[in-house]
Amino acid sequence: MSVIYLLISISIFVAVAFFIAFVIAVKSGQYDDDYTPSVRVLFDDELKKVKSEKLKKLSDYKKTSDS
Amino acid sequence: MSYFTPYSFKSFALGKTSKVMDTQNCFHCGLDIVAEAEIIFDEKTFCCNGCKTVYEIFSLNDLTSYYDFEKSPGATPQESKNKYDFLENVAIVSKLLEFEEDSTAIISLNIPHIHCSSCIWILENLQRLQRGISISQVNFIDKKVRITYNPKEVSLSKIVHLLNSIGYEPYISLENYETSRQKVDRSLTYKLGVAFFCFGNIMLLSFPEYFEVKEFWLDNYKPFFRWLIFMLALPSFFYSASGYYVSAYKSIKSGMLNIDIPIALGIIVMFIRSLVDILFDYGPGFFDSLASLVFFMLLGKMFQIKTYSFLSFERDFKSYFPVAVTRINANDCEESVAIYDVQKGDRLLIRNQELIPVDGILISEKAAIDYSFVTGEAIPINKNSGDKIFAGGKQIGKIIEMEVLFSVSQSYLTQLWSNDVFQKKVKQKHKSITDQISRYFTPILLLIAFVGFSYWIFRDTNTAFNVFTAVLIVACPCALALTAPFTLGNVLRILGKQNMYLKNALVIEQFAQVDTLVFDKTGTITTNEKSNIFYEGKPLSETNLIRISSLLRASNHPLSRMLYDFLPQKGKIKIQDFKELTGQGIQAKVEDDFIKIGSILFLGNTQKSMLLQTAIHIQINNEYYGKYVFKNQYREGLAELFKSLKNNYQIKVLSGDNAGEKEALEQLLPQGTELIFNQKPEQKLEFIKQLQDAGKNVMMVGDGLNDAGALAQSNVGISISENVNIFSPACDAILEASQFKKLHYFLRLSNKSMLVIKMSFGLSLLYNIVGLAFAVTGNLEPLVAAIIMPLSTITIVGFVTIMSNYYARKLGVRIKKLEVRS
Secondary structure, eight states: OTHHHHHHHHHHHHHHHHHHHHHHHHHTTTTTOSSHHHHHTTOOOOOOOOOHHHHHHHHHHHHHHHO | OTTSOOHHHHHHHHOSOTTSOOSSBOTTTOOBOOGGGOEEETTEEESSHHHHHHHHHHHHTTOTTHHHHSSSOOOOOOOOTTTTGGGGOHHHHHHHOSEEOSSOEEEEEEOTTOOSHHHHHHHTTGGGTSTTEEEEEEETTTTEEEEEEOTTTOOHHHHHHHHHHTTOOOOOOHHHHHHTTOOOOOHHHHHHHHHHHHHHHHHHHHHHHHHTOOOHHHHHHHHHHHHHHHHHHHHIIIIITHHHHHHHHHHHHTTOOOTHHHHHHHHHHHHHHHHHHHHTTSOOOSHHHHHHHHHHHHHHHHHHHHHHHHHOOOOOGGGGSOSEEEEEOTTSOEEEEEGGGOOTTOEEEEOTTOBOOSOEEEOSSEEEEEOTTTTOOOSOEEEETTOEEOTTOEEESSOEEEEEOSOGGGSHHHHHHHSTTTSOOSSOSSOOHHHHHHHHHHHHHHHHHHHHHHHHHTTOHHHHHHHHHHHHHHTOOHHHHHHHHHHHHHHHHHHHHTTEEESSTHHHHHHHHOOEEEEEIIIIIEEEEEEEEEEEESOOOHHHHHHHHHHHHTOOOHHHHHHHHHOSOOOOOOEEEEEEETTTEEEEEETTEEEEEEOTTTTTOOOOGGGGSOEEEEEETTEEEEEEEEEEEEOTTHHHHHHHHHTTSEEEEEOSSOGGGHHHHHHHSOTTOEEEOSOOHHHHHHHHHHHHHTTOOEEEEEOSSTTHHHHHHSSEEEEEESSTTSOOTTOSEEEEGGGGGGHHHHHHHHHHHHHHHHHHHHHHHHHHHHHHHHHHTTOOOHHHHHHHHHHHHHHHHHHHHHHHHHHHHHHHHHHHHHHHHO
8 A cells, every 4th residue: 555655755746736736827927917918818820911902002091191 | 707708709600601791881990981091902892091901911821811800800001101200219218128039029009999809910910910929919918019020130120110001000018118028927826826826736635534434543533634734724824815804904004993803813723723723632623614715715806806907997197108219410310319317498399299208399381180189179279489388288280390308207288287287196095895884893793703712711711712712703794705806896897898998996986976977078978089170151053062061071170070070071172283271271273263262361351250250261263152160069868868868867068168059958958957067177176176175076078188177176086088099198098989878877877786785784683693692692603604704705706796796687678678768
């Protein structure tokens, strides 16, 4: 039954490893803000490709408004 | 976190529907569009050029998704010319930066406009707008954005200008300057983590003991398990719980018995008893209970802190002050200097909307200074060359020059806030309900422990010690200590959702004790925005009205804007020879007529009798026509609110104005409401003091500016604000002006939450009695303790959360019914 020493020490070792991971996570500031990431994760790559004609229209507009 | 509206989910769920054009509101900022000013660009409508420009910037950079998350999320960019010149000063910039190295710099900027997921999105995509920015990260709760950039490619002032140009003007104040490199305190997170780690593992290892299986090998390994548990309990006991020992020690030292004393006592006794137990092989000890206790207590603390940090209230005058000012050097060149470097005799340049940082003498010919920040007077005061101007005023209009009389630290505003009255009472004038209970709790607990001890000592010494420690362990007021934070924290959250922000949970308890309500008049029960305007004098023809309105359109003075909005005729006639004399009036030639609009003195009339009112006078071609008088507009729902408050509270209204509105007020408010006029700020304070000396518990409701002293003096001070980002440092709570009519609801809810706390105290005492019954009879097994303690904690937390939500809903329904009926 002395295998229990081995098992317990392994489980403690695993627990300590997780604990260290936790400390590192806190240190890096992951727990400072717990709201923004929940929004951030829902953003896709939202970049809109403005169609070339639209771009042209915009730059035309700019030209006229500049002059 | 549930106290934010889940904007993102809403808009995601709806899909990208916000493309629907809205002819009424600006596509960018959502404000109503004045028909003449409407700008149509790219099939969207905008209220002004500023908003259009922001849209243009975004669309040219493929960032129009900004408008998809939230409808009209933007803000109109403000004029920032020269405003951030001080960011060219290297010394100032390096003070503001969080980190600085050759090619990397990090700055944290406070941006009050951050309010939705669109904001997060655009601010985290800054690198697409500006080369040199590598990462930008938003902290929504703190309303901050942390930008990492390359100072070789882009300067801080350029970034700030960029933010400003897209409507996210950062707020850089003296506070940032002094505490830019503050460390974030994460110790509670660590403590909680450690406590959870210990708690979880100890629980797991305690299972064999719980079931008491008489098995050979389990008995064999008992010592091993016990010592392992002991080892695991050490960090929880020494590190996680350390805050309680410190707090208990402090409270003993100051002679006040708070709830942390029995907690600390319980934990320590529990630890020693358990150690003795396993040393002499009496039993498994109470390490499991200890670890669970520490964990749940810290969890409660964490909840409390998270609730408060969103409200982040603690600001002092420093956060209102600019970091730097523009100094004019001997050879007439301008230079930005840090505010602490300003010396007596320096010449400073103050721009439109800038705060005057120090007392000084006006050099420029004329200035209009808005002292609303210090005195509460909304109408600017005129100063002439050579007049003394005081720190805290805001310059309105064109650039002025001034000579400094003192260096910053001696200045008027600093003194104002270091004045005794404005020092928020250092010693707490109010004992929290938990502290009140714990004053009795600790002595009674010790009494029971000693009685039990002396009863058993003559029978069995061993049991006597067991009983003594068991009493202290089981009566550990964990549930008691968690009741108030959870109830009040939850109520705080509920109030926060309805735009009532409290400084801390104690304020709720104070609300519940209030018996007298004192209201300030101007800005509190009247609105600043909509004034009731009426005309007195010779009738004006349609053409004249159109001409007047055309002239008003050119002026930026608040009264002109108000009158322009008020007049139904909107003139767009071209005007000539326009002249605006700051603080006096405007004049111009409109078609054939020469129109002068402004104060009575401006028109060359010296009748002083009319100065009692706020009015604009009209003169056309040297003929005096009449005046527009601005009357106070009372807040919506005022009469109903006072009527319902009347039954439970004494109501008084204080006003700094003359008694001109007396009759109107008497009609509006229920009988018996005391009205007192012509009160200076000091008198208001004195008035509150007298009420308190007469044994009243006074709540002061004011606008937080000219009644700051009274707010601080009162037992609870609420400041009513149109914009919750701006508030007075003296108040205990901020109420958004639109929610004013709900005041009675808030008071009722506070009363109910105190009831919830009392019920929950009763419940936790019940648990304590059961536990104590086990303890004094000498039957407290570790297993019993391990069941009773977490069970009581969890039921208490569940009970108070459900009950406070229930009351909030019930009272809320009543409010809605009332609204429907009226």
